[in-house]
Amino acid sequence: MEEADQVEVDYVKALSLSQMEFENEQDLIIERKIKETLNVQTEEDEQLANAMQLSLVMASSKAVSSAFKIICAGCNNEISRRENRFDCNGIVWHVKCLQCHACIQMIKDDQFYMVENRPYHKSCARNKSHLKCYVCNDFIPYIGKEVEYGEHPFWAQKYCPSHEDDGTSKCASCERLKPKGREYILLQDGRSLCVECSSFxxxxxxxxxxxxxxxxxxxxxxxxxxxxxxxxxxxxxxxxxxxxxxxxxxxxxxxxxxxxxxxxxxxxxxxxxxxxxxxxxxxxxxxxxxxxxxxxxxxxxxxxxxxxxxxxxxxxxxxxxxxxxxxxxxxxxxxxxxxxxxxxxxxxxxxxxxxxxxxxxxxxxxxxxxxxxxxxxxxxxxxxxxxxxxxxxxxxxxxxxxxxxxxxxxxxxxxxxxxxxxxxxxxxxxx
Ligand SMILES: [Zn+2]
Ligand SMILES: [Zn+2]
Ligand SMILES: [Zn+2]
Ligand SMILES: [Zn+2]
Ligand SMILES: [Zn+2]
Incomplete structure (x- = not known):
């Protein structure tokens, strides 16, 4: 049983790269600062990452190759080398283009989360990324300010409540709902079985x-x-x-x-x-x-x-x-x-x-x-x-x-x- 979808979150220390490219000494100072900041926050973030079954990756400041044009992931325009920018594992934004995918506000903080290649405020990621539906693989929708979700007491996977009566198959044995794109075995009397159960x-x-x-x-x-x-x-x-x-x-x-x-x-x-x-x-x-x-x-x-x-x-x-x-x-x-x-x-x-x-x-x-x-x-x-x-x-x-x-x-x-x-x-x- 693999964890169905391992969402990747990159922990980002955004850097103003243009200042660094020519100043190696600066590099070292900034790297040291990153480490200091990370040490303070590592524990908290690891807990978050564990809770979300996510992996914590540190962005490398060298990820952007200077040999290529740098294109902003927000507005799709080129970013000049002299401009300040945010970078996460090779994905780059103008400082003004970094927008949180959850609240659609600008991210001004220099720390943010990446969930499936989309940037989020730390607080927004905290609210959202552990509320991903294992059935449709989407975020469980907000109802007003709250997120309502279903969760099996044993499997502890969260899902949109709508899947309980939208025709999603449920394993007649272990009660897990069928994740989108997975096959369930259909028995002749109408019951469905997940692959694991059906193998026994x-x-x-x-x-x-x-x-x-x-x-x-x-x-x-x-x-x-x-x-x-x-x-x-x-x-x-x-x-x-x-x-x-x-x-x-x-x-x-x-x-x-x-x-x-x-x-x-x-x-x-x-x-x-x-x-x-x-x-x-x-x-x-x-x-x-x-x-x-x-x-x-x-x-x-x-x-x-x-x-x-x-x-x-x-x-x-x-x-x-x-x-x-x-x-x-x-x-x-x-x-x-x-x-x-x-x-x-x-x-x-x-x-x-x-x-x-x-x-x-x-x-x-x-x-x-x-x-x-x-x-x-x-x-x-x-x-x-x-x-x-x-x-x-x-x-x-x-x-x-x-x-x-x-x-x-x-x-x-x-x-x-x-x-x-x-x-x-x-x-x-x-x-
Ligand atoms: Zn841009
Ligand atoms: Zn946000
Ligand atoms: Zn769902
Ligand atoms: Zn009995
Ligand atoms: Zn089953």
């Missing part, structure tokens, strides 16, 4: 089985083995929503249902095995009859999501299944969804903290459950995993968000076993 996506039931086994092993390692063999099926969005309507007590997520633990008898179109003939191959769905054999007939998961997200949804649904198979009473949504989210969160964290946990196990005297040693995740997958963890933590719905937060606190205070025991007997978290 799981597309059919067959492809999901290793992950299913991995999560079954995870439950076993927690001493919560599911004895019942439950089919796991990947389905399209529409099929999932239909199946949800068929459930008598299906709590579901407010924004989008991504998984379901099915108890009723239903016939569901399932994506068994996709023919790998390129990204746009048609989905091969077949009707699948779910027969009521026990409390849980199947777990349905939305297809096309990246591995870690699919896994966390699976862990969540497996927890529903476990609760039913263990004969837990009907629970309030914030208790049931809360504890299921706790499991999803635990599994995700076990994946992204792999290096850390492996080290812990190696150093401990090994009475602990041997955790399946996983390959270290790639940087991109690790970052996505962290995003999915934050999505769970920051969910603002009552059942999933508040439920998770209370459940997580209970588990960290009393342990998972104790918390579950308490839920079974009182239908509440132990608080």
């Amino acid at each position: 996506m799981i597309l059919d039931t067959n492809e999901c089985q290793p992950l299913f086994r991995e999560i079954q092993e995870y439950f076993t390692s927690l001493d919560m083995k599911l004895d019942q063999k439950i089919p796991l099926l990947l389905v399209e969005r529409e099929a999932l929503n239909e199946a949800m309507k068929g459930e008598r007590n299906g709590h579901h997520h407010l924004s989008e249902t991504r998984g379901l633990c099915v108890s009723e008898e239903q016939i569901i179109p399932v994506i068994h095995k996709r023919k790998h003939t390129g990204r746009n191959s048609t989905l091969n769905t077949q009707p699948f009859r779910l027969v009521r054999s026990c409390e849980v007939n199947a777990i349905l998961i939305l297809y096309g999501l990246p591995r870690l997200l699919t896994g966390s949804i699976l862990a969540h649904e497996m927890m529903h299944a476990w609760l039913r198979l263990q004969g837990y009473p009907n629970l309030k949504p914030e208790i049931e969804e809360g504890i299921c989210q706790v499991l999803a969160h635990m599994w995700l964290k076990s994946k992204i903290n792999v290096g850390f946990e492996a080290a812990m196990i190696a150093s401990s005297s090994s009475t602990q459950q041997p955790l399946r040693s996983n390959k270290q995740l790639s940087k991109i997958e690790q970052k996505l995993g962290e995003c999915f963890v934050r999505q769970i933590e920051l969910d603002n719905s009552e059942a999933y968000g508040d439920g998770f937060r209370v459940g997580e606190q209970a588990v960290s205070q009393y342990g998972l076993k104790e918390t579950l025991h308490h839920i079974k007997h009182t239908r509440t978290f132990p608080f």
Whole structure:
């Protein structure tokens, strides 16, 4: 993941070059003065630069070659060698032509910022340059004197609020808006996925089985083995929503249902095995009859999501299944969804903290459950995993968000076993 657009800001000490060209001694004095000024301001400016993800470049006083005509970037006329001028990395202005691109006032100060080859007052750059939209790559417009912007709590990229409803695609997995000029993958049921998420996506039931086994092993390692063999099926969005309507007590997520633990008898179109003939191959769905054999007939998961997200949804649904198979009473949504989210969160964290946990196990005297040693995740997958963890933590719905937060606190205070025991007997978290 590159920082999409590294805006370059040149920190400029503007110099009156004509005075210097013939006076080398003057050069040294001025250079020393520049250094002094810079030292005072470097810290502050570095902070600004860091905040803006910009690079700080010092203008060189020798940037203008005296062999060529010098043309003013403001009025496009020639600047005579005797004239005073402002210079920044070879871009030159008449002193009277240096205009701030934000406020359209003259820049009289001898220090200014360059943002994408345009000059700004220091104060104007400060206000504007860290408010660049990562979607349209333009400055986020002022509304009156204020700048209003949207910002994802994990990715922390700012964007114009208008992109939320101007048809800009949003990744159905990591929630990032599609930057202009980038490609997103369009799934057949209308969802879009960013390139990063789509590089890890799981597309059919067959492809999901290793992950299913991995999560079954995870439950076993927690001493919560599911004895019942439950089919796991990947389905399209529409099929999932239909199946949800068929459930008598299906709590579901407010924004989008991504998984379901099915108890009723239903016939569901399932994506068994996709023919790998390129990204746009048609989905091969077949009707699948779910027969009521026990409390849980199947777990349905939305297809096309990246591995870690699919896994966390699976862990969540497996927890529903476990609760039913263990004969837990009907629970309030914030208790049931809360504890299921706790499991999803635990599994995700076990994946992204792999290096850390492996080290812990190696150093401990090994009475602990041997955790399946996983390959270290790639940087991109690790970052996505962290995003999915934050999505769970920051969910603002009552059942999933508040439920998770209370459940997580209970588990960290009393342990998972104790918390579950308490839920079974009182239908509440132990608080
Ligand atoms: Zn000019
Ligand atoms: Zn200005
Ligand atoms: Zn924008
Ligand atoms: Zn994404
Ligand atoms: Zn649930």
